[in-house]
Amino acid sequence: MTLSIRPDLTSADQVLSSLTAQKQPKVTEAEMMQAVRTLLIGLGEDPDREGLKDTPKRVMKALQFLTKGYTDSLDELLNGAVFTEDANEMVLVRDIDIFSSCEHHILPIIGRAHVAYIPNGKVIGLSKIARICEMYGRRLQVQERLTTQIADALQNLLKPQGVAVVVEATHMCMVMRGVQKPGSWTVSSAMRGVFAEDSRTREEFMNLIRHNANFH
Ligand SMILES: Nc1nc2c(ncn2[C@@H]2O[C@H](COP(=O)(O)OP(=O)(O)OP(=O)(O)O)[C@@H](O)[C@H]2O)c(=O)[nH]1
Numbered sequence: 452m453t454l455s456i457r458p459d460l461t462s463a464d465q466v467l468s469s470l471t472a473q474k475q476p477k478v479t480e481a482e483m484m485q486a487v488r489t490l491l492i493g494l495g496e497d498p499d500r501e502g503l504k505d506t507p508k509r510v511m512k513a514l515q516f517l518t519k520g521y522t523d524s525l526d527e528l529l530n531g532a533v534f535t536e537d538a539n540e541m542v543l544v545r546d547i548d549i550f551s552s553c554e555h556h557i558l559p560i561i562g563r564a565h566v567a568y569i570p571n572g573k574v575i576g577l578s579k580i581a582r583i584c585e586m587y588g589r590r591l592q593v594q595e596r597l598t599t600q601i602a603d604a605l606q607n608l609l610k611p612q613g614v615a616v617v618v619e620a621t622h623m624c625m626v627m628r629g630v631q632k633p634g635s636w637t638v639s640s641a642m643r644g645v646f647a648e649d650s651r652t653r654e655e656f657m658n659l660i661r662h663n664a665n666f667h
Pocket residue numbers: 553554555592593594595622624625628629630
């Protein structure tokens with residue numbers, strides 16, 4: 452483990468504790484399933500019919516999975532993959548799939564993240580960038596917070612020259628219900644360090660991620 456960005460803190464989880472509001476369930480799984488059962492009854496369904504018999508459990512498990520990012524450990528996720536390296540050119544991982552859930556309707560936010568940084572003595576395992584996106588994506592989110600959390604996590608972990616994150620996503624709460632705009636994409640960005648300060652660096656990043664927002 453080469454993580455020594457804060458000598459007073461020894462683990463990535465400690466470094467990022469302020470960014471990772473860990474949630475402890477305050478109700479039992481039986482109570483959660485009962486709540487789903489109540490919802491089904493409220494929707495005019497018979498929760499005891501064959502097709503719905505196991506639905507409360509399935510819904511609970513699905514929601515637990517979709518929000519598992521609250522309890523993921525950054526230490527485990529990183530697995531020591533922060534390396535001392537004399538690199539100072541931009542590193543970009545683009546087109547990282549995002550499956551998140553909007554905190555207003557608990558409906559999917561589907562899109563992609565593009566994450567770049569310019570190292571300052573430390574590099575991170577490339578897959579760990581996608582894992583950080585996954586950790587913050589698997590929570591109840593607004594897109595803006597998801598974007599800044601990814602940027603701040605990398606900024607805090609690596610103390611790089613700069614971090615740039617762009618998330619482009621479509622919100623099912625705007626597609627399937629409400630205003631019903633299937634073609635709409637929301638683009639959010641978070642720029643740190645040189646990406647915020649130097650327009651040429653920011654432009655280089657924007658040129659590298661330029662493409663039509665679409666599903667694969
Ligand atoms: N800024 C932001 N807003 C979001 C995000 N996800 C959903 N929203 C919005 O949150 C708002 C919630 O507005 P409300 O008026 O309380 O809810 P609503 O009656 O369901 O609104 P409509 O979707 O307009 O029908 C809506 O405008 C959503 O589009 C997000 O990631 N970021």
